[in-house]
Amino acid sequence: MILALSCPDRPGIVAAVSTLLAEAGCNIRDAQQFDDLEIGRFFMRVVFDRLEGARSAAEIQGLVDELAARFKMTVSLRDAAARKRVMLLVSKFDHCLADLIYRWRIGELPMEITAIVSNHAREHIASTDLGDLPFHHMPVNRQTKMEQEAELWHLIQETQSDLVVLARYMQVLSDGLSAKLSGRCINIHHSFLPGFKGAKPYHQAHERGVKLIGATAHYVTSDLDEGPIIEQDVERISHRDTPDDLVRKGRDIERRVLARAVRYHLEDRVLLNGKKSVVFTD
Numbered sequence: 001m002i003l004a005l006s007c008p009d010r011p012g013i014v015a016a017v018s019t020l021l022a023e024a025g026c027n028i029r030d031a032q033q034f035d036d037l038e039i040g041r042f043f044m045r046v047v048f049d050r051l052e053g054a055r056s057a058a059e060i061q062g063l064v065d066e067l068a069a070r071f072k073m074t075v076s077l078r079d080a081a082a083r084k085r086v087m088l089l090v091s092k093f094d095h096c097l098a099d100l101i102y103r104w105r106i107g108e109l110p111m112e113i114t115a116i117v118s119n120h121a122r123e124h125i126a127s128t129d130l131g132d133l134p135f136h137h138m139p140v141n142r143q144t145k146m147e148q149e150a151e152l153w154h155l156i157q158e159t160q161s162d163l164v165v166l167a168r169y170m171q172v173l174s175d176g177l178s179a180k181l182s183g184r185c186i187n188i189h190h191s192f193l194p195g196f197k198g199a200k201p202y203h204q205a206h207e208r209g210v211k212l213i214g215a216t217a218h219y220v221t222s223d224l225d226e227g228p229i230i231e232q233d234v235e236r237i238s239h240r241d242t243p244d245d246l247v248r249k250g251r252d253i254e255r256r257v258l259a260r261a262v263r264y265h266l267e268d269r270v271l272l273n274g275k276k277s278v279v280f281t282d
């Protein structure tokens with residue numbers, strides 16, 4: 001099981017958590033913690049096994065709920081083998097989509113894919129083998145944005161999707177939908193944020209003459225490209241690189257950054273910390 005928590009900092013939190021688990025007949029396999037001294041908030045992730053004769057998962061949930069009330073915790077407790085349900089959204093460029101599906105097929109990403117949704121027709125992602133994954137074409141323009149988002153939200157609810165991944169989905173989600181998906185919608189932005197926000201970061205990077213390009217995976221908020229960052233990476237480039245070279249080199253960075261961010265979220269390694277995140281990496 002995986003326990004992830006945050007709460008106002010005070011002495012005795014780790015002792016209380018480890019005592020609860022020991023007395024419930026559990027063995028801690030991994031524990032990571034962080035104390036944000038700036039805001040006085042404590043963050044922790046614990047992976048543990050229920051040993052022979054241990055209290056049941058439901059009983060442990062009850063004990064954790066009591067602890068959460070005592071320490072004013074934000075807490076999640078989950079069976080590590082349970083797979084989160086994930087919807088993947090894409091527009092014209094399918095390199096991140098194809099990469100996530102490949103990593104899912106080989107068992108690297110422990111998830112159930114609920115649907116693939118695009119605002120463009122299936123032909124645009126013809127190079128990606130969707131197998132029997134359901135595909136939904138939801139075209140959108142300024143006039144139809146609210147109806148399209150209503151259809152999208154209905155599908156998210158109908159499929160009981162826990163996470164929505166914007167795998168180069170190039171439509172800005174409304175404030176309303178962003179709020180409904182708070183903390184469970186991850187976007188891959190094709191720049192090293194906070195640099196070069198918006199729809200064309202590689203052209204901005206080329207224009208500026210930077211020597212590094214990057215990609216950023218972040219949770220989506222109503223403020224475009226401003227959500228809590230989960231993962232970033234960069235690559236060196238030079239004056240010889242054309243915008244097309246940057247797009248080509250950028251694809252590899254986007255793929256690995258998004259895959260890491262999605263895996264961290266699936267494994268409850270990401271805890272929100274205001275406009276930032278705490279990521280207990282492996």
Ligand SMILES: Nc1nc2c(c(=O)[nH]1)N[C@@H](CN(C=O)c1ccc(C(=O)N[C@@H](CCC(=O)O)C(=O)O)cc1)CN2
Pocket residue numbers: 166169170171172173174175178187188189190198199220221222223224225226227
């Ligand atoms: N509420 C949010 N929605 C989305 C975010 C976000 O941070 N918050 N990120 C984008 C992805 N993105 C950059 O990473 C991005 C996508 C699209 C645009 C944009 O200006 N789109 C135009 C239409 C472009 C087109 O049709 O090709 C628009 O929506 O008017 C900027 C940034 C995903 N959604």
